[in-house]
Amino acid sequence: MNPPPGDALAAPWWDATRERRLLVQTCGACGHRQHHPRLLCTNCGGTDALGWTPCAGTGTVDSFTVVHRSPEPERQVPYVVARVRLTEGPILLTNLVGIEVDDSILGAGVVLAWSPLPDGRNLPVFTLATEA
Ligand SMILES: [Zn+2]
Known part of the structure; x- marks a missing residue:
């Protein structure tokens, strides 16, 4: 998967992923x-x-959906595309990794993992939070 090159607006966000830090934009006002x-x-x-x-x-x-036919031929299917509501509030469109997919994951707690990109950036992905 090749995410778009970061534009100027998103550059700080992408730069932070090199250090595996996930940011959300926040209004100081x-x-x-x-x-x-x-x-x-x-x-x-x-x-x-x-x-x-x-x-x-x-x-x-x-919410989530399971992709069985990838738009990118080199990508392994199936994979899970999900909307994850961050604890901080915003929604992140992301992938869920390392999970058994069924409807019980709707509303489930997830934690951040990172998927390395060839250029040193990292893509935030999520996996199920383990019960305490
Ligand atoms: Zn504002």
């Missing part, structure tokens, strides 16, 4: 957190105070 990075806060419209907050790397499965 109203406290709103959002993903993907945008030029303005989707809550208050502010543009001046956008910064970054490191994520704990936890969340819950908001």
